[in-house]
Amino acid sequence: MTERETAAGPELAVWAALDRVRDPEILRPITELGMVEDVSVDAAGHAEVSILLTIAGCPAARRIEADTLAAAESAPAVASAHVTVGVMSPAKRRAFTERVRGPGGVRPQQFGPDSLTRVITVTSGKGGVGKSSLTAGLAVALADQGLSVGLIDADVFGFSIPGILGLSRDGAVTQPTRVDDMILPPVAHGVKVISIGMFLGDADPRTTAVSWRGPMLHRTIEQFLRDVWFGDLDVLLLDLPPGTGDIAISVGQLLPNAEVLVVTTPQEAAADVAVRSALVARQTGQRVIGVVENMAGLTQPDGSVIDVFGSGGGALVAARLSDEEHGDVPLLGSVPLSPTFRERGDAGDPAVLSDPADPAAAAVISVARAIAARGRGLAGRALGLSV
């Protein structure tokens, strides 16, 4: 019998209250994860709760402790509460990782051909068109719409996702928690995020250039897919370096179900490169699901609009990628230039949550709705039917 099964009265009520405390990285109740060691309530209504963390000083420790205390205090018949925090023994930690990941030592790569997760890579051809800002915004907006979302930032040359999502301060990037060989991605604004920028050791990402060749990048993405525990995701987004064939090939091999979203600016010159990057992805078997135009017309205080980067590039890319063989590739949205959108991104406080009425944020939210509504095409997928 477990501790909980023998509990009764106020103690059972505390256990029930603790069901509401979720591990902030795993997003599952601490009771389910075996993190509550003991609960006792004395005759005066004082509750003593002891919880076990995976590792000493785990980044989520304070939050788990505070949430546990608040939950215990809220239980009926509890007048006061105290929480003791301990650390799991290696055996308990093994049981914990099995509970999270499922039993068995062999970890298959996540998001393989039978996975139900939609994998969407975001590509742009040219750098600096706002691919990372849009990827982060879409991830947060999809999570806000109730989906379970993961985000892999594999943009070695410009890993800006931690900054945009508030996971980097003064050059220090939030580190993922490691529980033995399992890596738990930090959760930002409801999104599980892993970035190459989290694996630079003590190096300051502001002054550290990552110059990796294709094979190393391939291995890193492979490791992210194997060792980083994302859990059941509805959507996994990947922010990739602009326009490299190497990466497109790796993604095609590692994530054969990946869909591609193409980001371009309204400029015709950017359109050519964006089309090329989409064609490379297509050659590796990925399906292009749509185009998003970014940095479209900037609205002035008097209501007039300046097309800083021209106009029509998004529609042009969509038209050039649509044909009989591949069907219609839609322009899913046109995101205007917006100083607020940039400022909020720089502050790690994405506008899609903090200022959803901002025109750029609203456009990103609407693209996220369009992506969620389209669902995933089943073409080429094993349906898992047996007769």
Ligand SMILES: Nc1ncnc2c1ncn2[C@@H]1O[C@H](COP(=O)(O)OP(=O)(O)OP(=O)(O)O)[C@@H](O)[C@H]1O
């Ligand atoms: N719609 C927008 N309005 C205003 N600023 C924007 C908008 N989209 C992106 N930006 C800003 O443009 C800059 C470049 O954006 P971002 O880093 O997302 O581009 P990128 O395509 O990912 O670049 P790279 O791949 O080269 O790293 C950032 O400062 C970002 O805040």
